[in-house]
Amino acid sequence: MFCRDAVKLVAELNQTEDIKPFNEAVFRQVLEEVQSLFEENSKDVNTITEDNTAPKNTLLVRHYAMNRNKRCLLTYLFHRMRRLRQARWELGSIIPPEISKNLIKPEAQWFHNYNKSLATYMRTIGEDGLNILNDIQPPKSLYIEVRCIQDYGRLEFDGQSVMLKKNTYHLLPRSECESLIRQGYLEHVSS
C-alpha cells in the first residue's frame, strides 16, 4: 500500500513528546515514493483515451497518495518545529546538546531565525524591551527554597553570589532561579 513509510514518521511523533533524531532515511524514502508516483502518473496520463478512461482512476489514486505523503512529511516537520519552539520558550535561547544533536541544519536555521524574530519582538516592548519568557509562574514569594540537583557553578545576583553544587540546599531570590529550575539544575522545594 502507498504511504506506509510516511505514516511511520507521524507514528514516531505520536510515540514521544521528545525531539528525536531526524529520521532522514525514512524521510528520503517518502520523497522517493512521491517522485516515482509522479513519474508513473506522467507515463500513464498518455494512455487515457476517450474509450479508455480507466487510467484516470489510477491517476487519481496516485494523486491522493502523493498528497498524503506530502501531508505526512510536512506534519513531521511542523511538529518538530513546534516542539523546538516549546523548548525555546521553556529552556531559553540555547538549546541543550541532547536536542541540538537531533536537528538537521534547516531546523537549526529555523531555530536561529525564530530566536531572532522573538528577540526583535521583545525589544519593542516598553523602552528597553522586556523578556516575556522570564516570569512564567505567578510570584508567591520573592525567595524560594531550592535543592540543587545538578552541578551548576557560581550564580551571581544583586552583588552576592552562591555556589550551586549538587545536593546542596538554598534559599534564593525567585527571579534568579526560575530559569535554572526549568532547565533542571534546581528543584523547587515546598516545605
Add this chain to the structure above:
Amino acid sequence: MFVKDLTKDFYQVVAGKQCLILVNFDVDGICASKILQSLFKNDNVVYTLVPVQGVKDMKSAYDDNAEDIEYVVLVNCGGNVDLIEILQPEETVTFFILDSHRPYDLKNVYNEKQIKLLGDPTLEEAIPEYDVVFNDDSSDEEDEEEFSDNEEESAQNRRLRQHEARINKKIKRREWEEKREEALFHYEQLSYYAKSSAVIAYEMSWQMSRDNLDMVWWAIIGSTEQAILNKVESSTSVLESGNLQSHVSRLTHARGGNIDKQQLSAIKVTYDKDLRLALYRHWTVEDSLKHSLPTAVALRLWSIKGEHRMRELLAEMGLPLCQSKQKFTSMDLTLRNEFKDMIEKLSDKYKIRSIVSGDFTMQYGYRFKYCATDIVYAMLAILESTGRDRPPQLCFLEASDCLSRMKKEILEKGIEKAKIMLGYVFKAAQSLLELKQVTNAGNFLYVVISEGMLHHHLFAHPHMLLMLAQFILRAYAESTRSRKTATLPLVASATFSEEEGTCLIVGVPPVLEEQPRSFFGKAFSQAAENTNSFIDQDYFDVTMARLKSEDRPKFFDALSALLQ
C-alpha cells in the same frame, strides 16, 4: 566566645545577610537547621545549606562555598574542634556555632572575634579559666631587657637577680603547666552531649515571638533523638519534655477560640504516656515487641526461649497470635485500645523495665498521625540509606523532608526503612549473641562484626553501629546477669571500607552508668597513639572513629591496658 542573647547577637546580626549553614548528619541537627531555615525564609535571609559528615567534609564544604560569605552557622558541628585552625578562614568571617557536642574546644571558647558559641556560659560545666589554659606571657625575653636598662646596678648583682627571676619563672611556669595539664585533662576527658540544638533554636524563635507548632514539633523531635540514642540522661530528657510540653500547650491555647473546631484541619501536638515500643502503630505487635530495646532485652527475645516468653506474654494479655501478627492498625479496636494498659500491667511480672514513658504525638488532618519516636526512627533510617545512586547528602535532604507535613510519602517510606533497619539490628545482635562473639577484655567488652555476617556493610553507618552496640550491651548484661558486666562499657566495630581496609569503632558507656558520658573519645586517641596506629577521628561525635582494620587487635590491647 559565648553568645547568650541569641536574638540580638546572632539572629539580628545575620538577618538581611547571606549565610552558609553547615549541618552535621544527625536528627537533632536537621531539626535545629529546619527551625533556622524557617525563620530565614520568613526574613528572606539568603542561605546555602550543606550537610557535613565529619571534619573533612566540613572543611571542603566550607572551601567550596565560602566565597562572598561573611557568616557561617554551624549546627551540631565545629564546636569541639579548633575551627580557625582547620578552616583557615578570612578574618572577616564570623562563625556561629550551635553544637550539642561537648566539651567545646577551648580555642573556640576564648576566641573573641570570629567564634560565637550560641548558648549560656553559666549552664556550661566548669570551663577552665582563660589564664589557666593560655599563657599570654609571651614576653619572657623582653622582661629581661627591662632589667638591663637599669644602669645603676652592678653587673654581678644584675646577673644574680636575673638568674633568680629566671628560676622563679621556670618554677612558676612548670606549676602552671602542671595545673594546665590537669585542668585540660579534667575538661577534655569525658565527651558528652548538652541540650538539644533544636530546642535551643526553638527557644530563640520563641524569644522573638516567632515560634509556631511546627517549630516546637521539630524541637521535640530533636530532643527525642537525644533520648532514643541515649545521648543524654533520662532525667534530663524528662525535664526537657516538660519544658517542651509547656510550649506546646501555650501555642495550642494561643490559637485560642474553638479548639474542637480547629482539630479537623489544624495541627495538633499532644503529650501522653506511651509505650516504648518502636513504631508499633505502624507495625505488628510481635515485630514491635521484638525490635524494641526494653522488651527485647527483658524477654531475651533473641533466644528460642525468649520467643516462648513472648508468646506467653501475648497469651496472658489475651491477644490472639493471629492478631499480634497483623498490622496494628488492622487489629480489633478493643484490643488496640487496651493494648497499652495490658502491656503496662504485665510489665512487672515479666521484668520489662521502663516500658512506659512520655511521648509527643503530632496529628494533622485525619490521616497524619505520628509520634516523635516514629519520626526519629524514620529519619535515622533515611539518613543511613546511602547507596550507589543515593549520595549521603540526598539522604540528608530526604530525612529533612520527613519533618514537612506535606511530604507524607517520604515519611512513610522512612518508616518502612526503619522497620528494616531495626530488623537488621536485631538479627545482627541475635547472631552475635548466639555465636558468643562478645569478648570480655576484663575492663571493657568488645564485639567485632565480621565481614562474613549478613548485611555487615550496613553497620558501616555510625548510627546503625551505635544502635547495635547499645542493643548488644543491654542484652549481654541481661543474659550474663553478673553485676560486673553491667559496669563495663562496650566497643563495637565493623568494617567501614573493604577497599581501604578501614573499620569503624564506636564506644558506649556501661549499662549502670546513669550519665551517658564517655571517656572513649580520649581513650581512642590515646590508644592509637600508644600503639602507633592510624586513627581517623573525623566524626564530631568523638566516641566514633575509624581505624585501619589491621591495627584493630593491637588497638584493643592498648585500650585494655589504658583502662586498667
Add this chain to the structure above:
Amino acid sequence: MDVSNDSNGLDNSAFENGGLNDAEAEFESDEEELTSDKALQVLESAWLNEKFAPELLPHQQLLVECMVQQIKHMEENVQRLTKGDIRINIHTMEICRIRFIISSYLRKRLDKIEEFAVHLLKEDARRSPDEKYMTTAEAQFARDYLTNIEKLFETVALQHMPQRCANFDLDAISMEPNLKKHVFARANKDIPTILISGVHEMEVSFAKGSQHIIQYSAIAHLVKDGSVQLI
C-alpha cells in the same frame, strides 16, 4: 468603558509621574497609587480576557507601555530604599506581579498569533490602522513566523518534490479560532439581549455581576467593548 481612551489617560498620568523629581514623586505617591491601581486593574482584566478568549483580542499597546514604564519607575524607587527596609520586599513583590501579568498576557497573545498567523494577518489587512488587532511588532512577528516555516518546508521537503506537487500554500491549511468554544463570563453591566445562534436560536440577558457559561461567539463583541469580563 472605552478601553483605548482609558489607557491613553493612564499613559499621560504615568508620563507626569516620570517627569517629577524624586522628592516630589515620594510626596505625591498617594496620587500615583490611585492611577496605577486603575491601570493595573485594566491590565488584569485584559490579561484574563486574552487568556480565556479563543480568538486574539484587539491589542492594548498603550496600556502595556504604561505599565512597563510603571515597573521601571517602581524599580528606581526600590533602588533608593536602604537595604533591610521592609518596603523593599513589598515593592519588589508587586513589581514581580505586574511583570508576570504583562509577560503572561503577551505570551498568550504570541501563542495565538503563531497559531492563527495566516488568519490574523488576513483579517488585519482589512482593518484600518487604528483598528488592527495586532501591534506593528506583533504583525511583524506573525509574518516572520510564517516566512520561517515556509522556508523550512521549502528547504527540507518541497524543493525535493516534483513541480506540480510542490505547491504549497499555508493559507490553505490556516487555522481559525474556534469561536464556538464555551467560556465563563461575568457581566460588567446589565445587558438586555444576547443572541445565541445555533440550531435553536436563543436570546438571553445578563444582569450586572452575574456569571455565565456561554458560547464565545455570542459575547465576543461584548468582551471587546468591555461589557463582559471573561473569567
Add this chain to the structure above:
Amino acid sequence: MSLIQPNQYFSIKDILVTEERVSSEVRQPMPNLGFLCSSSKKEHLDPGSKLDIPVWLASSLSSKHKSIVSCELPRFYKDSYKEILHADACAVELNKWNQYFYELGLILPPIVKDDNQQIPELLLEVFKSRFRLIMDCEQSVFGAHSIQVQLTALEKQLLKQGNQGKMLLINWLNKGVKHIQTSDVVDNLRKRKRMEV
C-alpha cells in the same frame, strides 16, 4: 479536547486514524494497480476484486458522487458486536477492537455504503456508559493500571487529563503555592538519558 478540529492538516491523530483499514470492493477498473491486492497476481485492479484500503484513500474514492470503490463497515460496528456493547460496554476491551473506535465511527458513515447503522447513537451510548468507568478510575490511582489496558486512545487521554486535573486539585489543596517545575522537555531528556545508560 475535541474530536474534530477546525483544521486537521497537521493533526497527528487525524493522520493515524485515517491510516486504519476498511475492506472494500473495487467498482471501476484501475489499471497498473493490481499489486495493491495482495491475493491476486494480476496487473490491474478489476471491478469485483476485494481489498483493504486505508481510510484516507477510501474517503477519496468512495464519496457520494465518486464510487471507484465501495467500502464496508468494520465488523465491530455491526449488529452482533452492537449487542455485546448494549449488554455491557464497560466489560469490553474496546481497544482490542480498535483503538480509535470513536474517531473512526465518526468519519466512516459518509464513506461506507450502508450508513443506516446509526453509528453516532451507538458511540454516544457506549461513551456514556464507559465514561463513568473512567471517572471512577481517575479518582483512584490504583485502579488506573488495570483498566488502562482496555481503553481506547481517546479514553486514555481523558483518563490522563482527569488524573492531571486531580493532581492539580490535590496540589492546590495541599498548599496554594505554585510550584516551579522542571520543564517537561528537560524531564523527558533526563528519562531518555537514564534509559540509554
